[in-house]
Amino acid sequence: MAYSVSTQTPASRIAALAGTVLILALIALPFIAGRSTIRDMFFILTMLVLAQFWNLLAGYGGLVSIGQQAFVGAGAYALFGTVILWGVDPVPAILFAGIAALIIAVPTAFFAFRLNGAYFAIGTWVIAEVVRLLVSQWKTLGGGTGTSLPRDATGDMWFVGAIETALDVRSAAARDILAYWLALALALATIGGIYWLLRTRRGLALAAVRDNVEAAKSVGVDAGRMKWIVFLTSAFGTGLAGGLIYMQKARISPDAAFSVTDWTAYVIFIVVIGGIGTIEGPIIGVLVFFALQSLLADFGSWYLMTLGVLAIVIMLVAPRGLWGLLSERTGLHLFPIRRRLSGGMTERKETS
Amino acid sequence: QGAKIRLGYVSPQSGPLAAFSEADQFIIDGFLGSDAGGNFEVIVKDSQSNPNRAAEVAGELIIDEEIDLMLVASTPETTNPVATTCEAEGIPVISTVAPWQPWFIGQQGNPGDPGSWRPFDYSFHFFWGLEDVISTFTAMWNQLDTNKQVGGLFPNDGDGNAWGDPNVGFPQPLDAQGYGLTDPGRYQNLTDDFSAQINAFKAANCEIVTGVPIPPDFTTFWTQAKQQGFTPKAASIGKAILFPQAVEALGDQGHNLSSEVWWSPTHPFASSLTGQSAGELAAGYTTATGKQWTQPIGFVHALFEMAADVMGRVEDSRDPDEVAAAIAATQLKSIVGRLAFDGAGLPPFAAANIAKTPLVGGQWRLKDSGGYDLVIVDNSDHPDIPTGGTMEEIS
């Protein structure tokens, strides 16, 4: 009897169905929800993108970087540069954000791949600092002071006029809605793309390299190339997210755009709280992070103290994150990647 | 109408800039307790000294809290992201405690190209400008007998870039007054060693030092300068020695350091809100908190004076355009002096958005009982503000 392979489980089929409904609802959200919801969702979606890419890097590629802010900042500055100096519309300029991050990522990888473990982590941090300091010297974009997007550029951005008339909202609201849709598209593409990657033979190789590098090399996996793919993809996506975030903020400064706390530490927090090495983890993590922030952020230093203590507690009681805890108990996977072989002799009972 | 007018207020209550906001609660309580204050509700947000966070909370105030008017204070790192957000959202904002150049130019797309600068529709700012510090500082130096060689300590941040800017900053006016400026270049904040600057100043035989470092950097610089035998006759420093605690951190070495003074208990102004004089406000703060007065007290208070005055002149506080027009038409005698957006003392491009407040010069003097007093030593630009002494050399 012939063999066949599938990755689906009953739970994943239900999840896929629910996911489709959810995506449709998210697309339609601006028609029903108020602006504050849209802005909250923008925050959630962009942080989710950053978290997914860091998770790809650290959770799947084993590359624990604390220099992701280099790509957020480079992307954001590329966006501002192309808009201010070349007069490009901010929407297409987001693409330049990704490309700029990619360009920075190549020498970074060349250097950082010589290092391992903790050295790699510190190395990426230092490189991000170097990029920040270099950008701080870029006088036309305000140096250490920073700069704002020109109002005429943000005012007549692509699609904004159309959204204004279609939804009958003010231009500021239309910009938020545009940013939200772009973030939604980016988040869906990110999750979809990562899920797709993990289901290809490349993704399988990634898992193999993570489990055992020597054995992976011995069966023909190009471990070095996997690292490059993961690092560059993650830089590109992080750069896009950086561009988008700062397009919406419309104001930039090196300290803000290259903040290790905002763009790497919180992202690590999100991934680890949610569950590293899973697609579901960052989704849970970002929701928890958002909930904490909206409940506690007004308490200033007490909020940050809580965040710090929570990071410690979660790491100690649930090192595999909240999703890890849940899926261990229930065996649930919303994004299954395990291939199940069926048919042939697989089902035959063992005779003892 | 029962509905109260909603004011949003953003300031750095935690993080490195928190000293600026120490008096916030005191001022806001006072404002809400005043006659006019009864019509208002103030929603306060903390920027955590983080520009990202400042922009974020500004958005929350506008969208979630649906405020009518935004108030923001303390350093370009806070005021600029908030003002940029308000401008984009079409919500009027009044901002203060940042020299007007980093505020105005810093929010322009290309700060290097004056031709591209545009005025704002909803953003207003009151404070002094670099031309005032320069004029005050040089007036103080002119009281001393020096070789007119000045060393500049300008960091690569909003303030430092503005102070050192060849167009709007120190270089041109100093040159015009016959001072020579040695500017080694923009250093990063939290630098641990200033030997390069000290060597450059020594080489140029500087007898005066000026700049806008952050407090820890100035302490490092000043200590190293003494260690390496660099002893200028005058040191006029912005920002770093704004607060008494920062000067106390220098031990005995803070004596006769000079600084710009934007507000003091001896300023001859009174609050339009409570009728208190500057001295009474400062004394009230000290009674309430047990702390020494600081300069931001007056300006934060004036922010709320502005809000009360502006809202008193509008029909519909929910109409941003009317509120913006009312701000632009302000003529207010406040606790920091007269506030009016009439373009007095300003270049045309900034006239519509900025109101200037008076600036004088002061020196920190070691008290016999320990601690320091800020004594006003120069009032050439604003003779109505009384001086308490004359400029002395650092011995």
Add this chain to the structure above:
Amino acid sequence: MNILSLQNVSKSFGALTVTDDASFDVPQGEALGIIGPNGAGKSTLFNLITGNLRADQGTITFEGRDVTRVSAMERCLTGIGRSFQIPQPFEKLTVYENLLVAATHGRNLSEAAVLDDCADVLERTELIRRANTPAGQLSLLERKRLELARAMATQPKLLLLDEIAGGLTEGECKALIGTIRDIHARGVTIIWIEHVLHALTSVVERLLVLDFGRVIGLGDPEEIMASREVQEIYLGIEV
């Protein structure tokens, strides 16, 4: 023609020389056995051939091409497959996925194209019923089988087996011998390190003896086994 040849290959870890000037040839299609005391450097020799370790000196030629400086991954692609003495499964992947990695990357094929081959290898190594079990949960014997299966999935021209019969029952050992003979019969060259001598000698055509990293004997199994040196250093029999 020689599929593999080593010339003056040496390898040291610090002061310890583990492979000492090893030179030998393996003709295409041969089954070669390697024996030697524990720590003689047998596994190290494998690591040098597969590229998991780099030789300090000497040249390794595979199918006429100098592969001394070629990476482990590329050597696999050119047709060198191996099993590890201490099983090194990808623990979080299932047995089937373990094979899939090897089959798709070792041969640069799509997943669909290798489905039947993988299933076939699983059947022949009797792992088919465990196909969907994470490899981390396998028993020792199953792990050893997985080592063999994964090496076979790359469809190597040269297959290196490191002590895969250790700890098997006699019945299992017979089955394994059958499997290896079968692979060999399909034209795959085999080099096999084994302490279970009766299993080894029932398959291999020549025997190589290592001691302290040096090749001290190479030739007909029976002659080698009968030699005084081997009796003394390997079997520990006082002669």
Add this chain to the structure above:
Amino acid sequence: MIWVDTILQGILLGGLYALFAAGLSLVFGIMRLVNLAHGDLIVMGAYLILLLVTLLGLSPFLAALIAMPVMFLLGWALQKFLLNRTLGDDILPPLLVTFGLSIALQNALLETFSADSQRLPTDALTTASVQMGPISLGVMPLLTFASAVAVIVGLNQLFYRTELGRAFRATSDDATTASLMGIKPANIFATATGIALVIVTIAALYLGLRANFDPNIGPARLIYAFEAVIIGGLGSLWGTLVGGIIIGVAQTLGAAINPEWQILSGHIAFLLVLLVRPRGLFPRAHD
């Protein structure tokens, strides 16, 4: 002459960095623990000294002496009850836990001591200098450098001359085998962190005497400390001193060209050293 002065000032600055880094080097070398809270622990030490100075009216040096045992106990407990549970092959748990510790500590200090910048009381010593020909060197930086050397000599003595030092090295090589020798790795690690916090106290003393500190100033110093440890080579204490000096001199030389390049030059020197020697200048022979 300016160049000689620049290099000398750089070396002295390197002493400060080495002092910041020595505790980190100890912990990183023995446990491979990346402690992101190290900078904040230094700041906490400075506050502790300040507290003793203001409450008891002691001189800062005496106060630091009293703070040392307190900090030792704190470090011991921190490692024993928290950090030991994060050790392992995976570098993420310690990274996240110490990051959490870092922000919790920063904000706890902020709540307790406010954001005001503080400084330990200074006296004539702070600004005193010794004249060496045309060059004038501050007494305080010289003292800092001397303390860094003393700390490193002391640690080397401890490491290579005592039973505890043997246990440190053995546990660092292989904790499992060390436990077979009757060593309790958990306690050894706790002791190591305790000692690291004693060094942190010394670093805090000089931090507080040299310039202002406030609750948020820690992380900015952390990166230089890490650079010093890494370019020195894992576990090499003298390497840490050399690493600190390389970064210090790179900074002052960069600044002499243009202050814009000051901090950048330090980072670039770090990257260049790692480019040539990815395991640092004096790596252990084995790892």
Add this chain to the structure above:
Amino acid sequence: MSLLSTQNLVAHYGDFQALFGVDIEFGEAETIAIIGANGAGKTTLMRSIAGVLSNHANAVRFDGAEIGALPADEIMAQGVAMVPEGRKLFPSLSVEENLLIGTYGRKKSGQWTLDTVYELFPILRERRHTPGTALSGGQQQMVAIGRALMSNPRVLLCDEISLGLAPVVIKDIYKAVPAIKAAGASIIVVEQDIAQALAVADRVYCMMEGRVTLSGTPGSLSREAIHNAYFGAHQ
């Protein structure tokens, strides 16, 4: 009465079970050997007794006390020392320091001191200041044994001390066994080399796939029985 015994000892590495209920016991001044093929679980058994792998308290008894749940350092303190598989010398320590580490935190003196260990293995005295890992395999094994002896243990666990050594060297190492016994220690030797094991042991346990498949005195066991226990046989 038995000095050390295990009851229903099990061990896991993650999901993988390596031992399935092992029972062994031995008495004062006895030498037993544990033999078995690669991967049979011999090392795992040693690690469980020594406390590297923890277990139920009653799974291991030593001198009447339940020690199964104690950590390695405390078991060591009670007098059970181990010579680990693969020698595991500390590379940062010299030969002498490696030996001294065996006395860590112990004041109790006994028969074994630096001097007596150097007497047992004279070559080590000459090389005492070199790093432990710069020695030949046999010399390293001597250091590993000496290091364990320095704690004056009552039970010495030796895991494959002949691994990777030339026959001559193995003989040298095994020559030390009677001296160690004479000093009063009981010994467990794990060996793959059956002949060697049978030569030194009072009793032998044979393991396969995590279970004890055979035990007895060397004289009572036939080659056939050992072979079956080693490799399994048709029932």
